[in-house]
Amino acid sequence: xxxxxETMNGIPVRALPDxxxxxxxxxxxxxxxxAARIRxxxxxxxxxxxxxxxxxxxATASISRLVVxxxxxxxxxxxxxxxxxxxxxxxxxxxxxxxxxxSLPVGSIVFALTSVLLLLGAVAFLQALMHARRLSIRRxxxxxxxx
Amino acid sequence: MDERDDVDLIRAYRKGDERSFETLVARYVGPIYRxxxxxxxxxxxxxxxxxxxxxxxxxxxNRFDVSKSFKAxxxxxxxxxxxxxxxxxxxxxxxxxxxxxxxxxxRYAFDVEDWRPLPDEIVARMQDAEALDGALAEISPNARAVxxxxxxxxxxxxxxxxxxxxxxxxxxxxYRRGVESLxxxxxxxxxxxx
Numbered sequence: 001x002x003x004x005x006e007t008m009n010g011i012p013v014r015a016l017p018d019x020x021x022x023x024x025x026x027x028x029x030x031x032x033x034x035a036a037r038i039r040x041x042x043x044x045x046x047x048x049x050x051x052x053x054x055x056x057x058x059a060t061a062s063i064s065r066l067v068v069x070x071x072x073x074x075x076x077x078x079x080x081x082x083x084x085x086x087x088x089x090x091x092x093x094x095x096x097x098x099x100x101x102x103s104l105p106v107g108s109i110v111f112a113l114t115s116v117l118l119l120l121g122a123v124a125f126l127q128a129l130m131h132a133r134r135l136s137i138r139r140x141x142x143x144x145x146x147x
Numbered sequence: 148m149d150e151r152d153d154v155d156l157i158r159a160y161r162k163g164d165e166r167s168f169e170t171l172v173a174r175y176v177g178p179i180y181r182x183x184x185x186x187x188x189x190x191x192x193x194x195x196x197x198x199x200x201x202x203x204x205x206x207x208x209n210r211f212d213v214s215k216s217f218k219a220x221x222x223x224x225x226x227x228x229x230x231x232x233x234x235x236x237x238x239x240x241x242x243x244x245x246x247x248x249x250x251x252x253x254r255y256a257f258d259v260e261d262w263r264p265l266p267d268e269i270v271a272r273m274q275d276a277e278a279l280d281g282a283l284a285e286i287s288p289n290a291r292a293v294x295x296x297x298x299x300x301x302x303x304x305x306x307x308x309x310x311x312x313x314x315x316x317x318x319x320x321x322y323r324r325g326v327e328s329l330x331x332x333x334x335x336x337x338x339x340x341x
Contacts, residue, residue, distance in 0.1 A: 019181045
């Protein structure tokens, strides 16, 4: 308190002449934030779209490779055996099961499953972005601007 | 008007309620604009700075530590934005004012108490208030920012120091130096009048 009496003639800073706040400032700020939000969503949208394209390509390639490997592996023969000689299969089920497991193209299956999961994740993220973007665009001008 | 406090609004915003941020803007747009105006001394520039402050706040709100004071945080953003603006716009004046303010030593820091402003009722002479406004414009932007944050907004030295990431003694030192400059300004004014 002493400082105000002695140095500022007892005038608190709170009593400085009022500075009128421009009435449209709040609207300007909210509009700028809405624009920034839409810009950020657009960038995320483009990046996700790009990632989506890569994941689709990877998923297609991995599934094609998986199909080719399954066709060329002995797994098809094992499955045919199950239909044609099921009594032999059930009589030697453990060996049959090991045979099938050994013939599975595990690497391709893991790769295909991973790419499919990534694809599903990208779809979900893209949907969330589209939802957020719809909200931002629908809102357009902020609440204060409309009032 | 939304009665929720700042932290509740920030928590709601983080949960997806974007209207909460609009409430924060409505709550702080006036104080931030006035603060920026007193640093940059121009309505148009103060508008630009205010807009920048709220954009930065929005961008970094998810990183804000809710255990700290939001008010101190947003005023620290405003202080940095305003001082950067002054520095860019008028580097020569800025440098000379900061040089006049001396180095950032702590020689003033230890005898500064946490003064509170006098009640508004005692203020009757608007001429003096205008003179104080003019005097504030003459001191360094850094010292001005501390005086405005401490005396104008009621932030403690500790809150200011935490928010601007500077030692408390540096903040106190700036405050004290600013007040000394104002004292010199008023002393000169009274000598001139007599």
